[in-house]
Amino acid sequence: MQLDRSDVPLLQAAPDELARFDEGDVLFETMLREADGLGPVYVRASCQACHAGDGRGPGLVSRVAVVERDGVTPSRDQTRVPFGSVVRPYAAGGAKRAVLAPTDDPSIRLTHRFPPAVFGRGHIEAVADEAIEQLARAAAERTGPIRGRVNRVTYQSLRNPGATLHSYDRGTPNLIGRFGLKARVATLDDFVADALQGDMGITSPLRPDEPPNPEGRLDDAKPGIDVDLTVVNALTDYVRLLEIPQRRSGSARGRELFGRLQCATCHIPSLETRGDYPVRGLAAKRVEVYTDLLLHDMGPSLADGVEEGSASSREWRTAPLIGLRFSGAFLHDGRAKTLRDAVLAHGDPESEARETVRAFSALNDEDQDELLSFVSTL
Numbered sequence: 001m002q003l004d005r006s007d008v009p010l011l012q013a014a015p016d017e018l019a020r021f022d023e024g025d026v027l028f029e030t031m032l033r034e035a036d037g038l039g040p041v042y043v044r045a046s047c048q049a050c051h052a053g054d055g056r057g058p059g060l061v062s063r064v065a066v067v068e069r070d071g072v073t074p075s076r077d078q079t080r081v082p083f084g085s086v087v088r089p090y091a092a093g094g095a096k097r098a099v100l101a102p103t104d105d106p107s108i109r110l111t112h113r114f115p116p117a118v119f120g121r122g123h124i125e126a127v128a129d130e131a132i133e134q135l136a137r138a139a140a141e142r143t144g145p146i147r148g149r150v151n152r153v154t155y156q157s158l159r160n161p162g163a164t165l166h167s168y169d170r171g172t173p174n175l176i177g178r179f180g181l182k183a184r185v186a187t188l189d190d191f192v193a194d195a196l197q198g199d200m201g202i203t204s205p206l207r208p209d210e211p212p213n214p215e216g217r218l219d220d221a222k223p224g225i226d227v228d229l230t231v232v233n234a235l236t237d238y239v240r241l242l243e244i245p246q247r248r249s250g251s252a253r254g255r256e257l258f259g260r261l262q263c264a265t266c267h268i269p270s271l272e273t274r275g276d277y278p279v280r281g282l283a284a285k286r287v288e289v290y291t292d293l294l295l296h297d298m299g300p301s302l303a304d305g306v307e308e309g310s311a312s313s314r315e316w317r318t319a320p321l322i323g324l325r326f327s328g329a330f331l332h333d334g335r336a337k338t339l340r341d342a343v344l345a346h347g348d349p350e351s352e353a354r355e356t357v358r359a360f361s362a363l364n365d366e367d368q369d370e371l372l373s374f375v376s377t378l
């Protein structure tokens with residue numbers, strides 16, 4: 001019997017891929033120290049601190065934004081958060097001052113990002129652009145409140161000579177954002193380089209600059225670039241090769257309701273992948289990701305005051321429904337402690353999902369339970 005785990009490699013991984021997986025696995029768990037280049041400011045010292053078991057938390061990221069009086073519209077003037085919206089509460093490598101959230105400033109909104117899981121993210125990267133564009137076209141033609149649009153983004157890293165997927169350079173425009181809670185990044189290597197730099201203060205050839213900090217330090221205890229390309233690419237391949245945790249056989253009634261209530265209009269059960277994706281087991285497949293990878297306006301009650309690319313304060317990428325049983329909290333900030341609370345939180349009067357929630361609330365208790373039980377098996 002297979003153990004119920006969230007950190008297994010792709011079942012179809014080839015031996016060379018398994019070797020890459022093991023290499024990246026070690027790096028993912030490594031606690032970095034000042035001598036490795038941690039800092040000058042950082043949030044946590046390992047990937048695992050925020051993605052334990054490749055899942056969600058316990059570490060998280062706090063964000064600050066200057067907002068208008070309504071509390072959700074980002075202000076044009078963000079000068080009161082001079083080091084950007086990410087709170088980096090620790091200093092290291094000679095630095096003394098961290099990036100803390102300003103207190104007692106009512107115009108600054110503090111929110112938290114509960115990390116998404118990283119398993120099944122190769123499946124997401126492999127999805128063909130055309131499949132996502134087709135969903136966006138269908139969404140634009142729909143009547144009714146459910147919309148959905150692509151977050152068009154630029155590649156933000158320098159060129160990655162070890163990349164097997166693409167040859168983008170910094171500034172390559174018009175890519176489909178897929179990663180991050182607002183789909184602000186197009187590829188996994190770009191995201192991993194961003195996580196190293198932004199969460200840990202670890203610079204790499206893809207992201208050579210230390211994060212902005214109050215002392216204006218341009219370096220830390222390890223002079224120059226902290227890790228080489230092989231580290232970024234091993235971590236990237238590790239994330240790519242993580243299997244979707246084994247699904248359980250869900251309630252047929254629940255699955256039917258998932259479609260009927262239009263959960264499946266945003267949480268698209270499966271998508272086609274590209275034929276040339278470098279992980280063979282993921283090329284030219286249908287992958288069950290339960291997302292359309294599009295942005296949706298979820299209304300002011302889920303807004304965070306932060307804009308990313310073209311994504312507004314109120315917009316979020318449809319959360320992939322993968323391995324939810326490994327998480328103790330749901331939604332971008334983990335505010336929902338149960339799946340029921342997560343569904344009800346879709347129901348803001350200005351949310352695209354409002355009618356779905358109305359239909360959910362109109363179900364009898366037994367049907368509600370069938371639907372939630374189906375979601376819990378995904």
Ligand code: HEC
Binds near residue numbers: 114117178192196
């Ligand atoms: C301080 C906590 C923290 C650390 C450390 C951290 N992450 Fe994350 N991770 C997050 C959060 C929060 C998000 C969502 C980011 C966003 O939307 O801005 C995220 C998102 C991701 C995603 C995108 C998943 C998706 O569904 O879009 C990947 C991949 C990822 N992290 C990999 C890593 C790797 C690899 C490392 C180590 C190099 C790492 N993370 C370190 C908190 C963290």
Ligand code: HEC
Binds near residue numbers: 296319356
């Ligand atoms: C308009 C598109 C849309 C519809 C319709 C929709 N969702 Fe969602 N769903 C989202 C978005 C966007 C998020 C992420 C919101 C956030 O994090 O603040 C989400 C998040 C979730 C989560 C939390 C997942 C996690 O990892 O935290 C669950 C569970 C969920 N949806 C289930 C459902 C169910 C069940 C239905 C039908 C009753 C449904 N959704 C209908 C867009 C939609």
